[in-house]
Amino acid sequence: MGTEGASVEISEPLLVSETQQIKPVEEEPEQQIPEWKDQITIRGLAVSALLGTLFCIITHKLNLTVGIIPSLNVGAGATELKGCEDLGFMGLALCSNCNTLAEIAGVGRGVCWVNGLLVKQRMSLTQINMTKAPEAQHPVKAFGWAATDQSGHLSPLNFSRRATGDEDVRFKVLYCGICHSDLHSIKNEWGFSTYPLVPGHEIVGEVTEVGSKVNKVKVGDKVGVGCMVGACHSCEQCNNDLENYCPKMILTYNSIYHDGTITYGGFSDTMVANEHYIVRFPENLPLEAGAPLLCAGITVYSPLKYFGFAQPGKHIGVVGLGGLGHVAVKFAKAFGAKVTVISTSTSKKDEALEHLGADSFLVSRDADQIQDAMNTMDGIIDTVSAVHPLLPLISLLKSHGTLVMVGAPDKPLELPVPPLIVGRKMVAGSAIGGMKETQEMIDFAAKHNITADIEVISMDYVNTAMERLAKGDVRYRFRYQRWKHLGCY
Ligand SMILES: [Zn+2]
Ligand SMILES: [Zn+2]
Numbered sequence: 001m002g003t004e005g006a007s008v009e010i011s012e013p014l015l016v017s018e019t020q021q022i023k024p025v026e027e028e029p030e031q032q033i034p035e036w037k038d039q040i041t042i043r044g045l046a047v048s049a050l051l052g053t054l055f056c057i058i059t060h061k062l063n064l065t066v067g068i069i070p071s072l073n074v075g076a077g078a079t080e081l082k083g084c085e086d087l088g089f090m091g092l093a094l095c096s097n098c099n100t101l102a103e104i105a106g107v108g109r110g111v112c113w114v115n116g117l118l119v120k121q122r123m124s125l126t127q128i129n130m131t132k133a134p135e136a137q138h139p140v141k142a143f144g145w146a147a148t149d150q151s152g153h154l155s156p157l158n159f160s161r162r163a164t165g166d167e168d169v170r171f172k173v174l175y176c177g178i179c180h181s182d183l184h185s186i187k188n189e190w191g192f193s194t195y196p197l198v199p200g201h202e203i204v205g206e207v208t209e210v211g212s213k214v215n216k217v218k219v220g221d222k223v224g225v226g227c228m229v230g231a232c233h234s235c236e237q238c239n240n241d242l243e244n245y246c247p248k249m250i251l252t253y254n255s256i257y258h259d260g261t262i263t264y265g266g267f268s269d270t271m272v273a274n275e276h277y278i279v280r281f282p283e284n285l286p287l288e289a290g291a292p293l294l295c296a297g298i299t300v301y302s303p304l305k306y307f308g309f310a311q312p313g314k315h316i317g318v319v320g321l322g323g324l325g326h327v328a329v330k331f332a333k334a335f336g337a338k339v340t341v342i343s344t345s346t347s348k349k350d351e352a353l354e355h356l357g358a359d360s361f362l363v364s365r366d367a368d369q370i371q372d373a374m375n376t377m378d379g380i381i382d383t384v385s386a387v388h389p390l391l392p393l394i395s396l397l398k399s400h401g402t403l404v405m406v407g408a409p410d411k412p413l414e415l416p417v418p419p420l421i422v423g424r425k426m427v428a429g430s431a432i433g434g435m436k437e438t439q440e441m442i443d444f445a446a447k448h449n450i451t452a453d454i455e456v457i458s459m460d461y462v463n464t465a466m467e468r469l470a471k472g473d474v475r476y477r478f479r480y481q482r483w484k485h486l487g488c489y
Contacts, residue, residue: 134159134196137261140170144268145462146196147186154186154462157196159264161272169216169278170209171223175288175456176266177202179295180323183469185254194254194262201227201252202291203266204281214275222281224442226294227252227432229263229277241436243276267462279439282446289451292323293442295432296452300328300381301441302433303404304335309379312336317380317396319364321348321356324383324406327452329356332381334448340377342393364392375399375423383407390427391416399423404430 135141138160146157164170182199184190204224207217217223230250231243238246250257253265281290304310314337318328321341329352332339340360341352352358362369370392377396385407393403394416405427415427433441445451457465 134262134264136160138162140164140270140272142264142268142270144198144264145459146198146264146267147193148196150188150193152183152186152188152466154199154267154466157198159196159198159268161264161270162259162261164209164211164272165274166211166213167274167276168211168272169207169214169223169275170270170272171205171207173203173266173268173271174205175291176200176204176268177292177295177452177454178462178465178469179292180469182265183466186466192254197254198264198267199253200266200268201225202294202296203252203271204287204291204294205271208270211275216275217278217280222283222287224279224281224287224291224294225252225266225271225273225277226279226298226438229255229273230258233276241434243434244432245434267459276435279435279442282443284449285442285446286451288456289454290442290445292452292454293327293445293450294438296323296327297331297445297450298433298438298441299406299431300324300383301331301444302437303381303406303428303430304328304331304379305437306430307379307402307404307428309337309381310335314338314378315340315376315398317342317362317377317393318358318383319343319380319388319393320383320407321352322383323452325381326356327450328381328383329358330448330450331444333357334444334450340373342380342396344388362396364388370395377401379404381406385409387411387413390414391419394419394425394427397423397425399425402426402428404428406430 135158140161140163142159142161144157144159145154146159147154148157161170162168177200179202182201185193185199186197187193202224203226204222207219207221207223210218228243228249229252230248231238231246232248233243235246235248237243243249250263253263255263257263279294281287304316308314309316309332312335314335316332316337317340318325318332319342321329321343325341329339329341333356338360339358340362341348341356341358342362342364343349343352344364346361346363349361352361362373364370374395375398378398378401380393380397380401380403382393382403382405387409390403390413397403400423403426406429419425420427432438
């Protein structure tokens with residue numbers, strides 16, 4: 001993560017299960033937590049081992065060839081909390097009868113050292129149908145670029161995608177954005193990567209086939225898929241078009257799909273998804289520069305709308321001018337708001353004012369500038385993922401104003417409470433948006449000519465691009481290092 005406002009990242013919302021409870025630890029957390037840890041370790045192993053064994057014995061009639069492999073890293077499907085030490089366990093069993101690798105994920109409680117919270121995880125029982133190699137799992141052949149281990153190096157992979165179901169849309173991938181979360185995922189920096197891992201969740205292309213019940217799009221239409229490809233469709237969040245907050249939301253890659261197979265992302269020649277997760281791209285919205293909106297765009301659009309910032313006359317601050325920030329400025333301006341970019345240095349001032357059309361620019365480290373702008377903003381979208389002080393930002397808010405965090409620092413930030421109390425101010429968070437709102441955002445972007453600033457690269461450049469992204473050495477050479485595009489094919 002960079003140290004500048006340019007470091008912006010949250011693409012995958014933190015997944016929390018339905019039964020997850022987060023309780024503050026009131027006293028001496030350092031003293032209490034290790035006890036938990038020890039107990040849970042033992043219980044976790046036992047339960048996981050038992051379940052794994054039983055599962056294969058029952059379903060595959062004792063043709064168990066490989067026993068249980070407890071692991072400290074819970075696989076996909078369990079609950080993850082960034083910055084936490086995860087204490088889930090995983091049982092693995094290989095059945096020689098059907099050659100099914102069953103994963104019994106599960107168990108227990110994690111300890112979030114960083115946030116000082118105890119995190120109770122739901123036990124989940126999952127079978128991953130890793131029957132055969134990824135290329136033989138499904139009937140439709142696919143080609144992509146995958147990481148096969150934590151080195152994160154991407155190499156060509158033959159795999160497969162499911163046949164086009166009644167409600168499915170299949171499309172040829174034309175471009176796919178590179179998001180910083182792709183980098184975290186291929187290197188297993190969040191601890192739940194399953195290899196081979198095909199990243200990419202800003203996927204756009206042209207429809208090649210639709211299922212019999214699909215009426216949203218037709219062959220030849222331009223479409224996209226963003227961060228998610230499934231959810232439960234029965235919970236309160238889903239019923240309110242907020243699949244992004246569904247506890248069973250399925251991510252576009254490195255997640256377990258309804259059929260038990262692992263999802264693969266857009267660094268690939270072809271994609272298939274349920275039509276509910278397909279976003280229509282209006283003709284006038286360029287595919288390559290529109291693709292990042294599927295992640296960055298909706299991440300900022302949703303809070304602008306939800307918190308009432310999307311109105312003429314509102315004064316909105318945008319902290320950080322990276323992949324999320326530059327798009328936030330464009331959307332906020334299109335809503336008619338007055339926009340102030342807040343950054344740690346003046347290096348991006350010209351860019352903010354002249355290129356992006358922001359109304360003013362504030363250096364957050366300049367006490368005089370902050371003082372002059374105190375109590376002037378209705379809302380602030382904070383895209384910075386590095387640890388940074390909140391006090392200057394809170395002081396910029398008017399009474400009842402809201403500071404919305406969309407970047408995800410991996411360490412806790414200090415929250416000064418008195419200024420919140422005095423002005424009845426709020427600090428909030430937000431993660432992408434539901435499918436209905438994502439379509440609304442894309443349509444709005446097309447209408448107002450909003451796109452992300454991008455650089456198009458060829459697929460064989462992807463490893464170099466990832467290295468540069470990791471090092472941040474593209475910051476001064478390219479306008480927005482977060483959002484590269486892959487001309488996949
Ligand atoms: Zn993303
Ligand atoms: Zn749901």
